[in-house]
Amino acid sequence: MNTPVVEIKGLKKTFRDFWLRPVAEAVRGIDLTVEKGDVFGLLGPNGSGKSTTIKLMLGLLAPSGGTVRLFGQPPRSRAARARLGYLPELSYLHPFLTARETLLYYAGLSGMGGTAAKRRTNALLEQVGLASVANRAVGGFSKGMARRVALAAALVAEPELLILDEPTSGLDPIGTRDVKELIRSLASKGVTVVMTSHLLGDTEDVCSRIAILSKGLVAACGRTEELLTRKQDARFTVAGLDEAEAKAFAADAAARLGKEVSFDHPRVPLEDFFAETVGEAR
């Protein structure tokens, strides 16, 4: 039996003040399992415990109860952390380092050095579209550019588990689309991704499984397709049907089935429309 990439059992986290009095119960007993190759979305409103759960997974916070295992090991173990990449919610970067130096820094932290680190850095700079500004200090970058650097830094050690906290935050629609394509491409290569996002559309597009957190508990968890599909309803798309023909078709179907039938015209997702428009303008 394969070991889950992430296994969380009865996880609790209570923040305490200086006098050890409980201040906030951020996570109140979470059970989650993420298997290899999953793109797992952690959703929830502000204060639901998403970021706290991520930090518990990374070993940055100590749990008040329950356990977290990464690749079957505690999150503070070096062996587990050597196999993961992390993109924080805000792109915490050293402003005085250039984009290239930042990636070399993170390559160094992952134990890479010399030619391998330089080659990987150059490849990532190309991949995130920052090769032309590789020698500029990241302190002068826009939020979107800094996000791309942080994303490249998360990928520098070719992780098996990628933890992304709001990966598309600060990115324009084209950048958002690139990131989503990157996540899909990584997943197809067997990389496990755990991500949080406030943008439900982005999560729906890329996540194979989701968990919705509310007040520190898992309110819903499962395969995205299963959770969102209403199997008791059916929707048809017929190409080349105008308004009058569609109405007639709906009336005919309603009479035949003895059930209410509605129809609408499909819409192009705004993201696709934007990308096409900007692409044409360019």
Place this chain on the structure above:
Amino acid sequence: MRRFLALARSAALEALAEPLSAVLFLVALLTVPLLPVFHCHQFGDPARLPRECGFSALLVFGLVFATSSAVRVIGGELASGTAAAALARAVPRPLFFCAKIAGVLLAFAVFAVAVSSATLVSVAVAEAGEIQAVAHGGSRAWIPGLAVAVIGPLAGFAIAAAANRFFRARFCVGAGIALVAAQMPALALVVVLSPVDMAWNMLPALGVLALGCGVFIILAGALAVCLPPAVVTTGIVLSVLSSFVWPVRAIVPDMQNFWLVDAFAGGGMPSAGRLCTALAAGLMLSAFWMVAGSILLERREIP
């Protein structure tokens, strides 16, 4: 080792990239060599004022540089999230702490070398009574050394500005390195032209003061793990000014009544015993705060 080097390098750059560091470098390196020009009193010992000023510059500016850099590199990174981004990787926390401290110590070493060099130049110039000699038509052999010592820092800034303008090099880091590099020709000129012996016997004393600042770097870094940066900086500066930090008095005592300074009066120098005691105290405190900082960081939660 690669992890250690990556962390130490970023810490050294962070310490030098701060504008405050460049200002401290410049002020210290202009003040010390200029003293022989401006001083009006010799107290019967022409080298005393530049010597004590050199000690003071290394100690006072060094403490400000040491404390602010260590607090920024450790506390600032913990507060800003760059530490979390690093510690989420396979970086042991004690390694993170020790490497960051090593980086700040390296940056401080650059400062200490520059100030020590400026002090040697200044003392040599004063001892030869060069300014008085020139005023009375005497030898001008000292002018090049003094001129380079004074012009050097300004030239260093100009070089750093040009590198920033044309090659996008980091200005403050470039200025720090250029200021140190500019000291070396001045020292070389003075060594070659000096009609009196160089005061090399000051080097152990300057080393002890640098060691004292080094202890403060580690102390400030350890405290910054668990206290807000502003609290650590204010606390340490107030403690030093008040001489309340009893454990480090052995090496950084009250400058008004300081064995290290007093020992040089009348051409003497500190005894080997006192220097060894100071060295032992400094190393012991360094080791203690290094271990304490590592343990504090190991136990700390990083929200």
